[in-house]
Amino acid sequence: MKSLVLAACLSGAVALAAGVEPQAPAAPPTKSSPMDTIAEQYVKLVLAMGQHDADYVDAYYGPPEWKKQAETSKIDLDAIGSRARTLLADLDQQRRTGQPSAASGKSADAEMLRLRVQYLDRQLSALSARVRIIKGERLSFDDESKALYDAVAPTNPESHFQKILDQLDKRFPGSGPLVERYAAYRKAFIIPRDKLDSVFQRAIQAGRQRTLQHIKLPSEEKFTVEYVTNKAWSGYNWYQGGYHSLIQVNTDLPIYVDRAIDLACHEGYPGHHVYNALLEKNLVRDRGWIEYSVYPLFSPQSLIAEGTANFGIEVAFPGKERVEFEKTTIFPAAGLDPSRAAEYYEVQALVDQLSYAGNEAARRYLNKQIDATQAAAWLERYALMQHDRAVQRVRFFDQYRSYVINYNLGKDMVRHFIESRGASADAPARRWAEFEALLSSPRLPSELK
């Protein structure tokens, strides 16, 4: 997805969408360490939460009997909360007395083990917070995002966005509201419905090719695209396990040309599909870390998932390379005028700077300072979303709440982390290597600092 300017796409994946079996479900771990026992209990708690919260379990490809168990035993929310607290205490105990060779060592392996403990700790705290939210407790927007995603988005006043809008205003002179002038301009960049699939397939192929030049993927990996309607999101990656993703694209609203590369990279290569496949390969299968076979949507893992998926777009198609590829391949495939590609992406770069306006609308709306109509109006004015898209976005706020920060703040945090390791845009090979390392590790938001 294109940050928050377009309707969001959720990450992750539901296991076992109807009729689709993973090729090789993860086996339960054969030998158990205390950490493996905690990990197993964590997976079972996440599955138990899924019985109370339909959006919670985004992906699961661990032992199928654990899922059946969750369905039949249907543990109540208080019991889930109390089990989470017990597991947090067990983890704390591990941190102090267990993990010995790991925590004291200096090897890369020791670091991975330290991150494993930290990961489970944050994920379990988020699970406890989600229990409280499902039980009716209302946190402020920032407290909620901190509790669920381990991060707080910056606050920006209207004047911050107005400066960007003023620049766009000069680009689109006229008398009506800027959002309408921008919408009129953008009409020339809609991908016709009958060309959508072929355009997406080209973008996916190119994203895959570029990714494979730098990241080795399991040979069985594959990726299916479906077109759907009537959703609060604009795209979704449902990871199936067995290195297979099902990607759904919502066609409720017009799809602009920038969406092709964004979707291909965000949902696919090197975004969610690659992230999930690398976690399955490196953590679940190679290390037997079963906690990665489940993906709770409302958890810090989502900030990493969305942040890497969004940053991955520019890792695969940095600045000028993207414009060149759009001009030579995507625009012609969509039947659009290639001579306008460069100009279109200049405008998009400006509009992208409005992405935090979406967080601002969500914060005010969820903190009950404005109602749904005002939130949509705010998005139209400050995020330049056309009315229908703004309404769709408010539906997203209702369903997913502070999840919105994961896209743009997540991207900025991932960029900052990768650049702080000496991997900037002018060192592409290094940047890919750092990106892959992040996708293959249990690092969470507070570990990006």
Ligand SMILES: [Zn+2]
């Ligand atoms: Zn996503």
